[in-house]
Amino acid sequence: MMKDIAFTCDMEVRDYECDLQGIVNNSVYQNYLEHTRHTYIKSLGLDFAVLSEKGINLVVKRVEIDYQTPLKRGDEFTSVLKMERLSPLRFGFVQHIYRIPDNKLVIKALVVGTAINQRGRPELPDDLIKVWGLD
Amino acid sequence: MMKDIAFTCDMEVRDYECDLQGIVNNSVYQNYLEHTRHTYIKSLGLDFAVLSEKGINLVVKRVEIDYQTPLKRGDEFTSVLKMERLSPLRFGFVQHIYRIPDNKLVIKALVVGTAINQRGRPELPDDLIKVWGLD
Amino acid sequence: MMKDIAFTCDMEVRDYECDLQGIVNNSVYQNYLEHTRHTYIKSLGLDFAVLSEKGINLVVKRVEIDYQTPLKRGDEFTSVLKMERLSPLRFGFVQHIYRIPDNKLVIKALVVGTAINQRGRPELPDDLIKVWGLD
Amino acid sequence: MMKDIAFTCDMEVRDYECDLQGIVNNSVYQNYLEHTRHTYIKSLGLDFAVLSEKGINLVVKRVEIDYQTPLKRGDEFTSVLKMERLSPLRFGFVQHIYRIPDNKLVIKALVVGTAINQRGRPELPDDLIKVWGLD
Numbered sequence: 001m002m003k004d005i006a007f008t009c010d011m012e013v014r015d016y017e018c019d020l021q022g023i024v025n026n027s028v029y030q031n032y033l034e035h036t037r038h039t040y041i042k043s044l045g046l047d048f049a050v051l052s053e054k055g056i057n058l059v060v061k062r063v064e065i066d067y068q069t070p071l072k073r074g075d076e077f078t079s080v081l082k083m084e085r086l087s088p089l090r091f092g093f094v095q096h097i098y099r100i101p102d103n104k105l106v107i108k109a110l111v112v113g114t115a116i117n118q119r120g121r122p123e124l125p126d127d128l129i130k131v132w133g134l135d
Numbered sequence: 136m137m138k139d140i141a142f143t144c145d146m147e148v149r150d151y152e153c154d155l156q157g158i159v160n161n162s163v164y165q166n167y168l169e170h171t172r173h174t175y176i177k178s179l180g181l182d183f184a185v186l187s188e189k190g191i192n193l194v195v196k197r198v199e200i201d202y203q204t205p206l207k208r209g210d211e212f213t214s215v216l217k218m219e220r221l222s223p224l225r226f227g228f229v230q231h232i233y234r235i236p237d238n239k240l241v242i243k244a245l246v247v248g249t250a251i252n253q254r255g256r257p258e259l260p261d262d263l264i265k266v267w268g269l270d
Numbered sequence: 271m272m273k274d275i276a277f278t279c280d281m282e283v284r285d286y287e288c289d290l291q292g293i294v295n296n297s298v299y300q301n302y303l304e305h306t307r308h309t310y311i312k313s314l315g316l317d318f319a320v321l322s323e324k325g326i327n328l329v330v331k332r333v334e335i336d337y338q339t340p341l342k343r344g345d346e347f348t349s350v351l352k353m354e355r356l357s358p359l360r361f362g363f364v365q366h367i368y369r370i371p372d373n374k375l376v377i378k379a380l381v382v383g384t385a386i387n388q389r390g391r392p393e394l395p396d397d398l399i400k401v402w403g404l405d
Numbered sequence: 406m407m408k409d410i411a412f413t414c415d416m417e418v419r420d421y422e423c424d425l426q427g428i429v430n431n432s433v434y435q436n437y438l439e440h441t442r443h444t445y446i447k448s449l450g451l452d453f454a455v456l457s458e459k460g461i462n463l464v465v466k467r468v469e470i471d472y473q474t475p476l477k478r479g480d481e482f483t484s485v486l487k488m489e490r491l492s493p494l495r496f497g498f499v500q501h502i503y504r505i506p507d508n509k510l511v512i513k514a515l516v517v518g519t520a521i522n523q524r525g526r527p528e529l530p531d532d533l534i535k536v537w538g539l540d
Binding site: 020025026027028030031034048049059060061062063064065066067 | 290295296297298301304319331332333334335336337
């Protein structure tokens with residue numbers, strides 16, 4: 001069920017993302033995670049807007065984040081993503097962020113999504129399942 | 136030309152808006168200014184989305200901000216807005232932010248806007264001019 | 271263990287918090303949740319900065335958010351918080367957001383925290399436990 | 406007075422930076438501009454935190470932004486920075502953002518700063534003037 005090949009993208013902390021203590025604010029990690037997911041989906045030749053026009057809306061149902069080591073200003077990091085099928089109608093983005101260069105785990109997250117069809121019902125189209133390697 | 140009655144709205148600094156030095160990040164003031172403009176427009180019974188459907192897009196052309204005294208975490212402030220007609224096709228939001236309770240000036244700003252019609256040309260509709268008291 | 275009296279605070283969606291689809295971006299809810307926690311802690315006469323000077327750092331270890339109904343531009347909402355003791359060294363902020371005026375559940379969240387002492391070890395000071403009603 | 410060699414850095418629009426209309430929110434450009442300035446300063450071997458410990462605080466006094474062409478989701482862009490001395494005590498970051506690959510001008514900005522010494526007075530240290538090529 002777990003796609004073996006992971007998608008990775010490197011980023012760096014921007015100063016305006018840091019809070020009073022000089023560390024990245026908790027909510028900013030969701031921005032990093034979202035940017036990684038969207039870049040991943042784009043890398044597969046898919047696009048939210050185009051999917052949406054076809055009547056397929058990808059929706060986040062649940063987010064779980066474990067905070068291990070805070071990123072600080074100036075830090076660079078690698079954001080890693082794997083796909084997992086959680087149920088016939090739900091998929092999971094298993095996401096980790098590692099600090100560069102010591103590979104220390106920053107956060108691990110599970111983002112649970114589904115696809116909603118035009119009648120507002122969950123429906124995972126076959127081509128999404130295939131392109132994500134979830135079949 | 137300057138509308139005498141000013142629109143005001145009170146807000147408070149949220150911790151996640153502060154940076155490393157415990158003061159509000161420079162870019163966050165633009166969020167405060169935008170929220171004030173949109174609340175003002177809403178208070179007149181207007182709505183961006185509805186105007187847009189009618190083919191009138193309000194567009195920001197230029198922003199000038201003078202930073203006087205930084206807001207700090209925990210601070211409350213009053214955001215004040217006045218309208219000014221700058222030219223036949225341009226209007227200005229003259230915006231000030233004052234710290235509560237000592238009324239110290241935090242920033243003063245001029246936000247220059249225009250309205251774009253469906254052919255992509257600047258056009259200030261008469262009813263906007265009237266409702267903004269710019270006639 | 272569950273504190274009976276809940277803390278609530280009312281807020282409204284700001285346009286700049288909405289994404290392409292006109293709904294509040296997933297990560298923005300964490301800002302709402304954080305602002306609610308900080309306002310709650312302030313309402314108890316406590317302050318992060320002062321606690322930090324005393325050598326007590328409050329740290330978020332885990333966040334779980336279930337997304338039920340998206341907030342849209344113009345929406346107002348009530349943010350509700352209850353405290354729960356999860357273990358000798360961990361406490362939970364049980365947080366819900368309800369849309370105004372129909373009380374529809376927007377998100378429910380569990381934010382797990384701990385307090386770190388000056389030696390970098392988890393330690394829940396007795397006065398925090400008391401003021402939070404977790405004893 | 407104008408430093409001939411410009412500093413440039415390439416970035417891309419992230420989906421969460423776009424608003425209801427699918428274009429980058431006006432305030433987000435200040436984040437891009439700040440990130441460019443901080444990356445530039447870092448590239449000179451300087452650091453805000455270290456300067457601050459030496460008693461030199463760099464402060465933004467004024468921002469002017471002209472909006473020409475909005476960036477849209479998926480766009481990449483080049484952020485260009487030049488330094489200019491505006492007065493004995495004030496320097497300017499002359500900043501432009503160009504869309505990739507057609508080099509269309511997105512915004513042009515002038516960010517006016519000064520350095521504040523430990524007595525809270527503007528004071529431009531000689532080594533800053535030299536490293537910025539403003540002498």
